[in-house]
Amino acid sequence: MVYESVLYNDLHTNGIIGPHSKMLGPVADGGKIVFLTPPGCWGPMITPNIRGGHEVNVPVLVEKAEIGNSIAIFLEDIKIKSRATSSGVGEPVENAYMGDPFVFKICPSSKEPWPDYEVVGIGDNAVRCKDGTPASPFRMVHGYTMLFDDSYKVGITVDKKLSEEIAKNAKSYMSLPPNSKQVPVVTLAKADLIGAVSRIRPFMGQLGSIPAVDIPDSHNAGDFGYALIDANHPYRITRDQYEHDLTDGHLDIDSVRPGSIIIVPVKVKGGGIYAGDGHAMEGDGEVAGHTTDVTTEVSVKVEVIDKLNLEGPLLLPREEDLPPLAKPWRKDEWDYVMNFAKKVNIEVEPVAPLQIIGSGPTINDAAKKGFERAAKLFGMKLEEVLNRVTITGAVEIGRLPGIVQVSMQVPIRILEKLNIADIVIKHYNLSY
Template sequence: MGYNNWVSQSIMNRRGSAAGKTGKMHTLTEEQQAEFHFTIGPYSKPVLSVAPGDRIVIDTRDAFSGRIKTEADKPSEKIRLPFANPQNGPIMIEGAEPGDALAVHIEDMVPRGEQPRGTCALIPEFGALTGTYYTATLNQPLPEIVRKVLVDETTVHWSDKVKLPYKPHIGTLSCSPEIDSISSLTPDNHGGNMDLPDMGPGTVTYLPVRVPGARLFIGDAHACQGDGEVCGVAVEHASTTTIRVDLVKRWTIEWPRLEAEDFIMAIGSTRPLEDATRIAYRELIRWMVADYGYEQFDAYMMLSQCGRVRLGNFVDPKYTVGAGILKKYLP
């Protein structure tokens, strides 16, 4: 797992309470989870409590709660909103207080469950290239289509002709908002349904803590995903995801952030898409100013030359964009 070696130099390990030490290993199986959650907030009952530095092996369900077993199973019949995108958690982090940041290192993701494990679908009035609940039109919906896809630890078998690399990521990752409880389909400043392809094994996500204990929720594993998740659905699959968590005390961040071996990224989620991008870039500038010694307008002008934008999704109730910079430009 060479991609994890850089983590010893990450913000997580340099500034976290566990100081790079790995603690206990926990599991969170489907049985332990029992009731999955479709809203992310402070009102649900914790399933687990862990310490900074601890690792957790989590069995996530796919976004359809595993109900789309064949290409004849229609999401519109098997799923009633708002009961899509089940989340594991809440996991309590010992010592977490509002104003801290929770670091989540995704160490590993492997697919699980019966084949074909992967599910893609066209869902009526959902996706970027169709009228939707919000972009309300009078057109007939697109046909409802389900695509079951073989997924193994190296390959997504999209079709006879096209094989895609298995490049998994976590679609939905959150700490609880202070008083709101937000649909697991929606991303916002708490994290949520960001659908950011970078949020996979080997990266660390930092989330703002807004309630005591942080209340971590996680779910929505994707076997692969294109920028924007244009049809509204990735290759959704159940996963066994191993994370390690830590606390960066008194690191008060307003929006989620991500660190990888060679870049850092700030994440914004709202509509329209330009505002999500504005949030991400402004947060990145603030980060460069606070932690890397940049003057804000110098950072602004320099990102105009070397900033990198990743479109997470532009299909959810809010859209997600990451704005990043290579670490080598942060001397």
């Protein structure tokens, strides 16, 4: 079998990922993947025949990735391709879906599931069934269109006139990939927020390994995935599948950006590394429910970690993205610590920062899951984890309603047992 050292991936799913997904590769252990990702949330959400809340890239098999291993994904670069985007606070449209508007979309008039459609003009009702009935299962109740500067440093939300001009050239402004099937969200021509300015700070909302059950891509996390338990559509799952088969690939954590490393579980042979849902910027929590979806070119390196059996991802953000108490100790600081410890006759041991991802139907559930995952992985009592997080780390909100980053300083001897000490030490340039 030939293992690609660099694999280019510009193919996308129809919203469903899992063990029956079409996969590319395999890419070599230590090889690179370049993804051309289409915009994530709103475009697929308003497209009637896409069966998940997103349109992610098809997964890639990785050499040597066996079930029970993990894969370190080194996020090297994100290039934004879109010149404009649109987003906002949304709500479901009655009669345009059954049960879950992200998943089971229907034509309001014919009740046909995942119907064929056409785009007629621009605006809220541009997406229609073939009989002319407005077909989008979501409406944007307060939205904006944002234009980026040529250097991709800032974005500015535009007025109605410019939003309509952008809407009439939607695919061009969003640089929609050739293989994408979505309706570009700028077609809606939203302009409820004008003149708001933001710094561009791109990150990936989806980057991970595929789950061990076929599910909608946007639901591969403990918060959205909860809605799949005993659902009334073909992608229903059991509570046991919810607890054990998901991989939390859909995180919307803004520190999953160039220079970070995410370590993900292998729950299907080959891992199935996929990417999607790139954004231009987001504050912690994604409190509007959605943010600035863009087309991106994403470059990652993948390395298999043998015998690291994870329940969910671990994240090594860039140092500046760590909370203050979790930042790595530098040599001068550690020398001071050692001198103080010697004076009081207390032994201390080298530590390094690590973030454990927790997910669940609520933020409290997600935090609890993060603590439990840490305790199990590190062989600690839960109470020890709580104390270490409190005085050497933090709990940060990745996404409302239920994704958190549990940061703590972890003894290097434990990281050595997990086969990740070398990665962490090199990433944070530690020298104990």
